[in-house]
Amino acid sequence: MLKKICGNTFYLPGPVNIGVYDHGDGSCTIIDTGIDKDSGRRILRALEGEGLTLVRIINTHAHADHFGGNAFLVRRSKAKVWAPPVEAAIIMYPELEPLYLYAAKPLLELQTKFLQAAPSPVDKIIEPGSRTEEGLEIVPLPGHSLGQIGVATPDGVLFPGDAFFAMDTLKKYFLPYFVDIPRARESLDRLQASKQYNYFLPSHGCLTADPREILAANLKRLQEIDHFILSALKREPKTRDGILAELVATYNLLLNPAQYHLYNSTLGAHLSGLAEEDRLEFFFSKGRMLWQLKGRV
Known part of the structure; x- marks a missing residue:
């Protein structure tokens, strides 16, 4: 009705x-x-x-x-x-x-x-x-x-x-x-x-x-998710999967094939957004793509 x-x-x-x-x-x-x-x-x-x-x-x-x-x-x-x-x-x-x-x-x-x-x-x-x-x-x-x-x-x-x-x-x-x-x-x-x-x-x-x-x-x-990512990368560079695993463990997120890929896509959007804002950068090491804080030595 x-x-x-x-x-x-x-x-x-x-x-x-x-x-x-x-x-x-x-x-x-x-x-x-x-x-x-x-x-x-x-x-x-x-x-x-x-x-x-x-x-x-x-x-x-x-x-x-x-x-x-x-x-x-x-x-x-x-x-x-x-x-x-x-x-x-x-x-x-x-x-x-x-x-x-x-x-x-x-x-x-x-x-x-x-x-x-x-x-x-x-x-x-x-x-x-x-x-x-x-x-x-x-x-x-x-x-x-x-x-x-x-x-x-x-x-x-x-x-x-x-x-x-x-x-x-x-x-x-x-x-x-x-x-x-x-x-x-x-x-x-x-x-x-x-x-x-x-x-x-x-x-x-x-x-x-x-x-x-x-x-x-x-x-x-959106700000909280960005803060989580930046805090996780203060300790050491991480892969996208590594950051996602931390998010899943910290917030007890339910995983199934659809939910995993939706979470992974959302995380990717935050990573590319932080890179667009010049706060993150990536590099390759031992066959992996790693994310780190911009300018990290």
């Missing part, structure tokens, strides 16, 4: 919150589609219950739990799919997601619906900063993924995708998934400074009119 936020803006709560904007003529746009065809069926039932016809899907980014319902909804409704650059390629060719996590043909354990959704057409590449004819604003929010966007409705509601995570998620996962830490910080800083939105609904979390505490907690977590 759809829940009204304000004006023509609604959402369908669930493991991934689905944004809905009523165009006012019986048609609507939705933001993201959940993980699979069951999510798609649930969305379609909710829209039909409100007398709405789906004409457009906007995907905030190309993680399986955000576009897994696309294929079903496109077949059933003939809706057009809009997605940002880079993300569109993965939505059309979802085998790229486990491929980039594993850096080769992925293990079978990574070829699941949680990392590899059903392929979906993309009918239009949308550029950050643009607007639809109904006034939906495409807001650049990279960091969690390379080309992630948020979608803001004319009612002042922002659907920011996974630009930030709820407090419960931060408590559960010490290493929230990001691929570009400097850009993630910039996105979080922009959201903190923004005064143009009345409501924020993250994909995993609750509706809020004031996300400042949550945004600050996300920024603090």
Whole structure:
């Protein structure tokens, strides 16, 4: 059942919150589609219950739990799919997601619906900063993924995708998934400074009119992870796997094939971010790539 936020803006709560904007003529746009065809069926039932016809899907980014319902909804409704650059390629060719996590043909354990959704057409590449004819604003929010966007409705509601995570998620996962830490910080800083939105609904979390505490907690977590890495490297240079092993042991992180590769990717994002900020460097020794503090003798 759809829940009204304000004006023509609604959402369908669930493991991934689905944004809905009523165009006012019986048609609507939705933001993201959940993980699979069951999510798609649930969305379609909710829209039909409100007398709405789906004409457009906007995907905030190309993680399986955000576009897994696309294929079903496109077949059933003939809706057009809009997605940002880079993300569109993965939505059309979802085998790229486990491929980039594993850096080769992925293990079978990574070829699941949680990392590899059903392929979906993309009918239009949308550029950050643009607007639809109904006034939906495409807001650049990279960091969690390379080309992630948020979608803001004319009612002042922002659907920011996974630009930030709820407090419960931060408590559960010490290493929230990001691929570009400097850009993630910039996105979080922009959201903190923004005064143009009345409501924020993250994909995993609750509706809020004031996300400042949550945004600050996300920024603090990124800082804590960087601090852990820098402290670990004060003692001696380490490989990426060595740093990850310390993180797993210190924070008692659960490991399985998917979680290991997600953690490893997030750690890599922190390492490259610290290198970009001129705080870390790497070198090769005895067949290993080692990380150390910049300028360490």
